[in-house]
Amino acid sequence: MANTSYLEAGHRALREEMQRDERVWALGEDLGRGGVFGQYRGLQDTFGDERIVDTPISEACIMGAAVGAAMTDTRPVVEMRFSDFALCAVDELVNQAAKARFMFGGQMRVPLVVREPIGIWRSSAAQHSQSLEAWYAHIPGLVVVAPSTPADNLGLLKSAIRCDDPVVYMEHKNLWGFEGEVPEDEHLVPLGKAEIARAGRDVTLVTWSAMRHASLETAEELAARGIEVEVIDLRTLWPWDRDTVLASVERTGRLLVAQEAVSVAGFGAEIAATVAETLHDRLEAPVRRLGAPRIPVAYAPPLEDRVRVSKDEIVEAVVGMTRTSPSRVPAGQ
Amino acid sequence: MTQNAARAEETSANLDSERLLPVLSLMWKIRLFEETAIEAQREGLVLGAIHPSIGQEAVAAGICPNLRQADLLLSTHRGHGHTLAKGADPLAMMMELFGRAEGTCGGKGGSMHIADFGVGMLGANGVVGANITIGVGAAHALKMRRSDDIAVCIFGDGAINRGPFLEGLNWARVYDLPVLFVCEDNGFSATTRTRTLTGGPGAVARAESLGLPAEEVDGNDVLGVDAAARTAIDAIRQGGGPRFLQCRTYRMTGHTAVDPATYRDAAEVEEWRAHCPIARLEGALRLAGVDEARMQQQRTEAEQYMQDVYARARDAEWPDPAQAFADVQDIGNPAERAY
Numbered sequence A: 001m002a003n004t005s006y007l008e009a010g011h012r013a014l015r016e017e018m019q020r021d022e023r024v025w026a027l028g029e030d031l032g033r034g035g036v037f038g039q040y041r042g043l044q045d046t047f048g049d050e051r052i053v054d055t056p057i058s059e060a061c062i063m064g065a066a067v068g069a070a071m072t073d074t075r076p077v078v079e080m081r082f083s084d085f086a087l088c089a090v091d092e093l094v095n096q097a098a099k100a101r102f103m104f105g106g107q108m109r110v111p112l113v114v115r116e117p118i119g120i121w122r123s124s125a126a127q128h129s130q131s132l133e134a135w136y137a138h139i140p141g142l143v144v145v146a147p148s149t150p151a152d153n154l155g156l157l158k159s160a161i162r163c164d165d166p167v168v169y170m171e172h173k174n175l176w177g178f179e180g181e182v183p184e185d186e187h188l189v190p191l192g193k194a195e196i197a198r199a200g201r202d203v204t205l206v207t208w209s210a211m212r213h214a215s216l217e218t219a220e221e222l223a224a225r226g227i228e229v230e231v232i233d234l235r236t237l238w239p240w241d242r243d244t245v246l247a248s249v250e251r252t253g254r255l256l257v258a259q260e261a262v263s264v265a266g267f268g269a270e271i272a273a274t275v276a277e278t279l280h281d282r283l284e285a286p287v288r289r290l291g292a293p294r295i296p297v298a299y300a301p302p303l304e305d306r307v308r309v310s311k312d313e314i315v316e317a318v319v320g321m322t323r324t325s326p327s328r329v330p331a332g333q
Numbered sequence B: 001m002t003q004n005a006a007r008a009e010e011t012s013a014n015l016d017s018e019r020l021l022p023v024l025s026l027m028w029k030i031r032l033f034e035e036t037a038i039e040a041q042r043e044g045l046v047l048g049a050i051h052p053s054i055g056q057e058a059v060a061a062g063i064c065p066n067l068r069q070a071d072l073l074l075s076t077h078r079g080h081g082h083t084l085a086k087g088a089d090p091l092a093m094m095m096e097l098f099g100r101a102e103g104t105c106g107g108k109g110g111s112m113h114i115a116d117f118g119v120g121m122l123g124a125n126g127v128v129g130a131n132i133t134i135g136v137g138a139a140h141a142l143k144m145r146r147s148d149d150i151a152v153c154i155f156g157d158g159a160i161n162r163g164p165f166l167e168g169l170n171w172a173r174v175y176d177l178p179v180l181f182v183c184e185d186n187g188f189s190a191t192t193r194t195r196t197l198t199g200g201p202g203a204v205a206r207a208e209s210l211g212l213p214a215e216e217v218d219g220n221d222v223l224g225v226d227a228a229a230r231t232a233i234d235a236i237r238q239g240g241g242p243r244f245l246q247c248r249t250y251r252m253t254g255h256t257a258v259d260p261a262t263y264r265d266a267a268e269v270e271e272w273r274a275h276c277p278i279a280r281l282e283g284a285l286r287l288a289g290v291d292e293a294r295m296q297q298q299r300t301e302a303e304q305y306m307q308d309v310y311a312r313a314r315d316a317e318w319p320d321p322a323q324a325f326a327d328v329q330d331i332g333n334p335a336e337r338a339y
Ligand SMILES: Cc1ncc(C[n+]2csc(CCOP(=O)(O)OP(=O)(O)O)c2C)c(N)n1
Pocket: B051, B077, B078, B126, B127, B128, B129, B155, B156, B157, B158, B159, B160, B186, B188, B189, B190, B191, B255
């Protein structure tokens, strides 16, 4: 184990996969200089400018070219800088990459990874802060990944690069400097498997990406008050790990979803609906969702903060849910 | 004898008729495939929209015979001719139009998504202009592999007003990619004249402004298209980078098979009928001394072939409904319920 940053872990994942498989290459703007956040630093020196490709500011062509190159026996890793800019390439991702294999009757695959960082970060305002994972979870053909820890950024990015499906890989900008223990040996994390980040018997809190960390901190605070929250980090949104979530809610009888994205039509709605459909008679409290209000992310910190899910809100939601049912009194009372 | 006729005769004397008879045969195959499909749509056998290429056969037949099977072709919604010319099986294509299990895409794509990767045909496309960036990416991969195969992107004149046209051509130049762009210019963006929607002098000037050698040819003259394509393809194969060809042509049907095309007058259509690319090739072959019977044979064989294709496609099996769930994705391919 070594202490590594989330950014460094992603860097290592790409480096290892490019060493392992010469068909893997990366393309995007400013990659030769290391990428906007430094995720590609030094890689062009190692692999040359034909495998770490500096592209024009042509998002549609970056993505479209990756689709064509993926059909032609290479495995491109696309860098979109911000998920917001990836919207300039939605046709190429949604109509082409996601559908080609199906439309063409399974004649080929489109093994590409699109890295498109999400999330609120340092007053980046409305066009550089969005969390758009639900858009892609909606699209048949895509895999959607949102890693939250350095170890997962290593293991999931490696799995994404090895995956034959197009993968939308959403790192969180506010996590680049986040450090954690990372195995020094080969480390792969399977796509589609959640992690129970903290066990607990009273409430199941499902989350992903940066909200994992606020959720875990809040869970510790609640534990001090005698409420044991089980925190599940989905890690992959499509396919999402229904089995782990449903098994947990069966035990706790309570589901809370915490997401940074706009709550309306967000991925939390999918989880809430599934739990309500599947476990209705096991629920001790109505399912709850926490997420951003349906407003753009603002620039000024006091306005930006209005979008964030605060720890206080999580506490309030959990306490409220555990109060509703006299039959399942939380431990410690 | 007029000067033009004299020049035509002189060219005809040098025609390689043994090479051109198969081109004539291909053009008949395309025309009759389209006519068969239009008729089959009237009968309810072709289910979705089709965009026939009748009148435009010289583009497909002028370009594709200059390609190898390993060269990669990206086409459009009006792609039957290109796909046939690249070597796809007409029966599998017709079955795809009929939505049958043994269609090129197992009945999952239909006319606008015909693809046959086995012959280097990487797909028609339902999104105008989308094939340009994909073709550029295919060429990028070929170059990375140091292959001397090339990619060809065929698109309509309407596509030059989409962003991917600029992004894709620029990209091809920046990385010096082995790709031939072919603008199959039939004058219409669906049902509106493209010139009324296009700023500046048009496709060739746009390509040249991005540094691509570009040429305009008479797209109803298969000999001219063939000669221009051969020159361009040879240059690209030798590492010369991307090239651009604009082929001026005209579609004899409406935009789709059911479009009555009332936005143009009959005189214009008749004028173009006089430039029928098949009749023009036959004229040239006649001057070169090819006898009528051999030319007629190309047509008759194509007719018989398409009748057979039609009958077999009509009797072909539908896909198993379970196939709706196949080939979506490896990870997270859904089970047969709506979650
Ligand atoms: C992005 C996009 N916009 C609009 C359409 C609808 N559409 C289908 S074909 C077509 C006309 C395209 O004209 P052109 O590119 O010249 O090709 P042609 O039909 O003449 O062969 C249009 C507008 C589409 N398929 N994709």
